[in-house]
Amino acid sequence: MNKLKKNNEYSFFEDVFEVVRQIPKGRVSSYGAIAAYLGTKMSARMVGWAMNSSHKVKPLVPAQRVVNRNGMLTGKNHFETVTQMEELLKKDGIEIKNDTVQNFDGLFWDPSKNLL
């Protein structure tokens, strides 16, 4: 499957990982925002799909900081444990209520605005 990857063309997966790693502690971002930063704003799904491999890449990607546009921890089910995601976010100082990031609007981190 691998090995014959176009050396010039890195999957946008790595781009997603890189952006997610840039998310500051205590902040969260959304799939759509990351997708938009990568240019594929219409395909936020692809970002989520990329996160599917986030657990197997070298520098673990803080996927827990990436939630949907509603601030809901939709991907918690894909973590080692369903509580892992909210626990990690709580450690970052983010309050989680009912699997949803509180004050999501205030904690939201837009890569296109901050990373640029």
Next chain:
DNA sequence: GCATTGACGAAGG
């Protein structure tokens, strides 16, 4: 090679 699914999002009813 076509059909289904997926950690989303915006629009329509």
Next chain:
DNA sequence: CCCTTCGCCAATG
């Protein structure tokens, strides 16, 4: 205001 439908792109069956 809540729920349903469509669109996107890629991977898997």
